[in-house]
Amino acid sequence: MNRAQVLRTLNTPATAPAYAPAAVRFTDREYLSIVYRTDPEALRAVVPEPLQVDSGEPLVRFEVMKMGDVTSYGPYVEAGQAIPVRYGDERGEYLHAMYLDSFAATAAGREVSAYPKAMGTPALYTDHAALVGTLDYGSVRVATATMGYKHQPLDAELAQEQIAVPTYMLKVVPDYDGTPRVCELVRTRITDLVVKEAHTGPARLQLFAHVLAPLADLPVREIVSASHIVTDLTLDRAVPVHNYLTEEEAS
Secondary structure (H helix, E strand, C coil): CCCHHHHCCCCCCCCCCCCCCCCEEEEEEEEEEEEECCHHHHCCCCCCCCEEECCCCEEEEEEEEEEECCCCCCCCCEEEEEEEEEEEEEEEEEHHHHEECCCCHHHHHHHHHCCCCEEEEEEEEECCCCCEEEEECCCCCEEEEEECCCCCCCCCHHHHHHHCCCEEEEEEEEECCEEEEEEEEECCEEEEEEEEEEEEECCEECCCCCCCCCCCCCCCCCEEEEEEEEEEEEECCEEEECCCCCCCCCC
16 A cells, blocks of 8 residues: 555544445434533533533523434434534534444444544434433443323424524544544534424433443433424535634634
8 A cells, every 4th residue: 555545544443434434314304302400510511612601591402312314323312412602603402422333333433523422322213102212321221211202292493593603512533642633622513404393292301320321321300392303404614713723812
């Protein structure tokens, strides 16, 4: 393998890449989202500057996403937490934690972008008259969410606003001596969004303490809202907006 071939290598292992160089389109991506209030000090402890948390509304969005079909990855399920934030005058969400049952999607999300992805076992299904979302880490349950199944319709424009909000992530790549080689805040958002179904209803959420999946460090104090949305969408590429190594805003 010569230098030119090495430089064309997408990722490791070189002869059997973990993921393909494909534009990713999601078809029938199903969301269960529960927004809840938590402790303001808990949010401030995990949200990186220059993002700002709205101290008057210390909110977290727990979500389970069932991917019906994904270009180059196939179906998989994902769960995690997102935190409403402000970056300057823009309101968005900081992606705090994501757990998947697909190694290819986990590796690509971390390497190509900056999604805080780790392996886990999430699930989304109906049980009698409830929509149920769960997350297990190994053999241990760390989250259980339930929502009344399609109790009321949710306005499609509101659903689109919820899904298409700009998202921020922290990209950290260590150098060989353990110091950061890359340390950036990056931004991305969803494009080509089609809302196929959208509903709301009553919901409950339980989070259980786990040292390697610490979702419960953002405790549930009050359920604010819940939604069940089915979409087609594309993920835009991530772009840096702040470099912590130089403390400069990216152009």
